[in-house]
Amino acid sequence: xxxFKSTQDQVLAALQSVxxxxxxxxxxxxxxxxxxxxxxxxxxxxxxxxxxxIRTQAELGGDEGEFATTLGARKLIDILRTMPADQxxxxxxxxxxxxxxxxxxxxxxxxxxAADFPLVQEAPSFGPQFSIxxxxxxxxMGQVAxxxxxxxxxxxxxxxxxxxxxxxLTLVATDGHRMxxxxxxLETEVPKQEVILPRKTVLELQRLLSDGEGDINIxxxxxxxxxxxxQMEFVTKLVEGKFxxxxxxxxxxxxxxxTLGRTALLAALQRTAIMTTDKFKGVRLNLEPGSLxxxxxxxxxxxxxxxxxIDYSGDAIEIGFNVVYLMDVLTNMGQxxxxxxxxxxxxxxxxxxxxxxxxKYVVMPMRI
Numbered sequence: 001x002x003x004f005k006s007t008q009d010q011v012l013a014a015l016q017s018v019x020x021x022x023x024x025x026x027x028x029x030x031x032x033x034x035x036x037x038x039x040x041x042x043x044x045x046x047x048x049x050x051x052x053x054i055r056t057q058a059e060l061g062g063d064e065g066e067f068a069t070t071l072g073a074r075k076l077i078d079i080l081r082t083m084p085a086d087q088x089x090x091x092x093x094x095x096x097x098x099x100x101x102x103x104x105x106x107x108x109x110x111x112x113x114a115a116d117f118p119l120v121q122e123a124p125s126f127g128p129q130f131s132i133x134x135x136x137x138x139x140x141m142g143q144v145a146x147x148x149x150x151x152x153x154x155x156x157x158x159x160x161x162x163x164x165x166x167x168x169l170t171l172v173a174t175d176g177h178r179m180x181x182x183x184x185x186l187e188t189e190v191p192k193q194e195v196i197l198p199r200k201t202v203l204e205l206q207r208l209l210s211d212g213e214g215d216i217n218i219x220x221x222x223x224x225x226x227x228x229x230x231q232m233e234f235v236t237k238l239v240e241g242k243f244x245x246x247x248x249x250x251x252x253x254x255x256x257x258x259t260l261g262r263t264a265l266l267a268a269l270q271r272t273a274i275m276t277t278d279k280f281k282g283v284r285l286n287l288e289p290g291s292l293x294x295x296x297x298x299x300x301x302x303x304x305x306x307x308x309x310i311d312y313s314g315d316a317i318e319i320g321f322n323v324v325y326l327m328d329v330l331t332n333m334g335q336x337x338x339x340x341x342x343x344x345x346x347x348x349x350x351x352x353x354x355x356x357x358x359x360k361y362v363v364m365p366m367r368i
Contacts, residue, residue: 001038001062001065001067001092001093001094002061002062002063002090002091002092003036003038003062003063003067003069003090003091003092003093004038004043004060004062004090005060005061005062005089005091006060006061006062006088006089007085007086007089008080008083008084008085008086008087008088008089008102009085009086010058010060011060011080011089012077012080012081014043014045014056014058014060015034015073015077015080016077017045017054017056017208017232018034018046018047018056018073019034019047019073019074019077020054020204020207020208021048021049021052021054021200021204022034022047022049022074023049024074028050028118029112030070030112030116030117030118031048031049031050031118032072032073033070033071033072033073033111033112033117034046034070034071034072034073034076035047035048035068035069035070035114035117035119036067036068036070036071036091037067037068037114038062038066038067038068039066039067041059041064042057042058042059043057043058043059043062044056044057045057045058046117046119047073048117048118048119048120050118050120051198051200051236052120052198052200052201052204052234052235052236052237053119053120053234053235053236054204054208054232054233054234054235055232055233055234056231056232056233057231058231062090062091067093068114069093069098069111069112069113069114070111070112070114070116070117071098071109071111072109072110075109076100076109079100079102079107080102083102083103083105087102087103088102088103089101089102090102098111120235120237122224123221123222123223123224124221126219126220126221126224126226127190127191127193127219127220127221128190128191128219129217129218130164130169130186130188130190130217130218131186131187131188131215131216131217131218132169132184132186132215132216132218133213133214133215133216134209134210134211134212134213134214134215134216134229135209135210135211135212136184137184137205137209137216138206138209138210138211139182140169140171140182140183140184141160141171141202141205141206141209142206142332143180143182143333143359144160144171144172144173144180144181144182145173145202145206146173146328146329146331146332147173147174147175147178147179147328147361148160148173148174148175148199148202149174149175149176150175150199152175154176154241155239155241156196156239156240156241156243157175157176158198158199158239159173159196159197159198159199159201159202159239160172160173160196160197160202161173161194161195161196161243161246162193162194162195162196162197162220162225163192163193163194164186164190164192164193164218164220165190165192165193166186166190166192167185167186167187167188167189167190168183168184168185168186169183169184169185169186170183171183172243172246174249177322177325177363177364178328178329178361178362178364179246179249179250179360179361179362179363180329180360180361181246181250181359181360181361182358182359183358183359184358193220194243195220195225195238196238196239196240196241196243197225197236197239198236198237198238198239201225201236204234205234208229208232208234209229210229210230214230215229216228216229217229223238223240224236224237224238225238249348249362250350250360250362251341251343251347251348251350251362253343254341254342254343254347254349254350255314255315255343256287256312256314256315256317256341256342256343257314257339257340257341257342258292258310258311258312258314258339258340259311259337259338259339259340259354260292260308260310260311260337260338260340261336261337261338262330262333262336262337262338263336264308265292265330265338266327266330268294268306268307268308269283269323269326269327269330270327271306272294272295272296272305272306272323273296273323273324273327274304275296275298275303275304276296276298276323277298277299280298281323281324282296282320282321282322282323282366283295283296283321283323283326283368284296284318284319284320284368285317285318285319285320285321286316286317286318287312287314287316287317287318287319287342288312288316289312289313289314289316290309290311290312290313291307291308291309291310291312292307292308292310292312293305293307293308294306294307294308296323315344317342317344318345319342319344319345319346319349319365320345320365320366320367321349321363321366325363326363329351329361329363333353333359335353335356337353337354338352338353338354339352339353345365346365347365348362348363348364349362349363349365350362351363
């Protein structure tokens with residue numbers, strides 16, 4: 001039976017869309033495989049790591065009929081990548097063997113039974129479904145994902161908080177030193193739901209979401225989230241735990257405010273950061289009426305200073321920050337201008353987008 005027969009680029013695109021979560025080394029060897037199921041003329045590809053499951057459907061030609069097997073995902077992709085994009089490739093199954101053909105190349109592949117593939121058990125009931133454009137969700141995730149913790153023992157920080165309430169979807173990420181919040185408006189009203197998506201899920205969704213047209217449908221259960229977009233269905237476990245009260249972290253009475261060009265500030269920070277070390281990433285910001293000076297030094301007695309002319313008439317403030325935390329937010333903002341609110345040299349700073357209330361970034365100061 002010919003399971004599929006199509007061009008290399010179509011087969012490779014379908015395989016790559018599900019294979020991002022596949023681990024090369026796993027305690028269960030079958031989890032290194034992709035489940036290939038042929039039915040009703042369509043090919044269905046499924047991958048799983050026991051916590052996330054991704055499924056896609058594709059029209060890839062081949063014979064009618066029913067067939068299912070599992071093959072090594074990375075090996076399939078590695079083989080396909082060596083072939084031209086317009087070359088016809090086919091997967092054939094006969095006498096218990098699976099054969100991948102492309103041009104004059106032949107690959108006999110080791111398979112494992114489809115019945116042994118451990119599918120993720122979907123939650124019995126999900127909450128109300130809501131939709132948002134894929135590019136909007138991708139933008140929201142990009143605005144906050146960099147602030148997620150990495151391998152923090154406070155496991156609930158290793159991900160993004162999703163809060164759907166009324167007609168508003170809010171995403172929040174924090175690692176305890178900084179916090180990013182981004183929000184968007186939903187077309188339909190939904191009851192309040194709060195879930196924490198794991199870090200791996202966030203990174204995989206960012207990879208898969210389109211910058212073009214098309215909505216993504218979202219549903220939450222008590223321990224799972226389901227995302228459907230295009231031909232994809234994405235099911236993931238949630239992080240259990242109580243996310244910090246992010247509203248308490250956001251300062252709302254800082255009296256000193258300045259607005260300046262994002263790219264000019266980022267460039268000044270990047271230049272100054274060259275003089276920091278891997279162990280100590282601190283920079284000093286000296287704020288005075290009309291000017292902002294950025295300075296850094298290292299144990300080798302080297303120093304860097306950079307000065308920006310700004311429209312500012314507030315208090316003189318000297319404050320230190322981890323320069324990476326500032327560069328991260330400026331890199332992930334697309335706007336031309338950025339606003340910074342400060343109280344003094346010992347309080348957290350609030351970074352926002354002028355005349356927009358749907359993005360907030362709070363960063364703690366650092367002793368220098």
